[in-house]
Amino acid sequence: MIRAATPADVPALTVLIQRSARELSRGFYTDRETESAITHVFGVDSSLVADGTYYIVESADTFAACGGWSRRRSLYGGDQRPVGEPAELLNPANDAARIRAFFVAPEFARKGMGRLLLTHCSAAAVAAGFTALELMATLPGVPFYAALGFREVEAVRDILPDGVALPFVRMARRLDGTTFESDATGAHA
Numbered sequence: 678m679i680r681a682a683t684p685a686d687v688p689a690l691t692v693l694i695q696r697s698a699r700e701l702s703r704g705f706y707t708d709r710e711t712e713s714a715i716t717h718v719f720g721v722d723s724s725l726v727a728d729g730t731y732y733i734v735e736s737a738d739t740f741a742a743c744g745g746w747s748r749r750r751s752l753y754g755g756d757q758r759p760v761g762e763p764a765e766l767l768n769p770a771n772d773a774a775r776i777r778a779f780f781v782a783p784e785f786a787r788k789g790m791g792r793l794l795l796t797h798c799s800a801a802a803v804a805a806g807f808t809a810l811e812l813m814a815t816l817p818g819v820p821f822y823a824a825l826g827f828r829e830v831e832a833v834r835d836i837l838p839d840g841v842a843l844p845f846v847r848m849a850r851r852l853d854g855t856t857f858e859s860d861a862t863g864a865h866a
C-alpha cells in the first residue's frame with residue numbers, strides 16, 4: 678500500500694533512509710562517502726511531506742520504501758542541508774518535476790518497490806501538468822533510473838561540509854512519450 682507521509686512518520690523514515698543507504702550503497706560509494714551523505718544529504722525534505730508528495734510503501738506493518746516527487750525547484754537533499762530553492766514553485770509548462778529521495782529497505786530491494794514509487798510519482802506529476810522528470814541520482818540509483826527510461830544529463834560532484842566530494846548523476850526523462858532529441862523546443866527543465 679502506498680500512502681502520503683506525514684510529519685509523524687519522519688523519525689521512522691529517517692531510520693529507513695539510513696539503513697537503505699548503508700546497505701544498498703555498498704559497491705557504489707565508500708563507507709566514508711555513505712556516512713558523509715547520511716550526515717549531509719540523505720534525509721526527509723519536509724517541504725515534500727507538507728506538499729503531500731512524499732510517499733511510503735507499507736508492507737504489513739513495516740515501511741518497505743519511501744520516495745516522492747516535487748513541484749519545487751530543489752533537486753536533492755534533506756532538511757539538514759537544503760540544496761537549491763526549496764520554496765520556488767516550478768512551472769509545468771517549462772520545468773521538469775523533481776523525483777526525490779527514493780530509499781528502499783534492504784530486505785525489499787529488487788522487488789519492484791522503486792518501480793512502484795516511480796509509477797505513482799509519474800502519474801501524480803502528469804496529473805499536475807508536468808511533461809518531464811528530472812532528478813539527482815546517487816550512484817546506486819543510476820542503473821535503476823536508467824532501467825526506467827532516464828538518460829544521464831551530467832556527472833556532478835557535491836563537496837560536502839566535511840570535504841567529501843560525493844559523485845551524483847543528474848538524470849531526466851520525458852513523460853509524454855517523446856524523447857529529448859525529438860523535442861523541437863529542446864526544453865526539458
Ligand SMILES: CC(C)(COP(=O)(O)OP(=O)(O)OC[C@H]1O[C@@H](n2cnc3c(N)ncnc32)[C@H](O)[C@@H]1OP(=O)(O)O)[C@@H](O)C(=O)NCCC(=O)NCCS
Nearest residue numbers: 701780781786787788789790791792814815818820821824
Ligand atoms: C535505487 C533503489 C531505489 C532501487 O529500488 P528497488 O526497489 O530495488 O528497484 P526495483 O526493484 O524497482 O528495480 C527496477 C529495475 O531497476 C534496475 N535496478 C534496480 N537496482 C539495480 C541495481 N542495483 N543494479 C542494476 N540494476 C538495478 C533493474 O532493471 C530492476 O528491474 P529487475 O529487478 O526486474 O531487473 C534502491 O536500490 C535504493 O534504495 N538504493 C539506496 C538508496 C539510493 O541510493 N536511492 C536513490 C536515490 S536517487
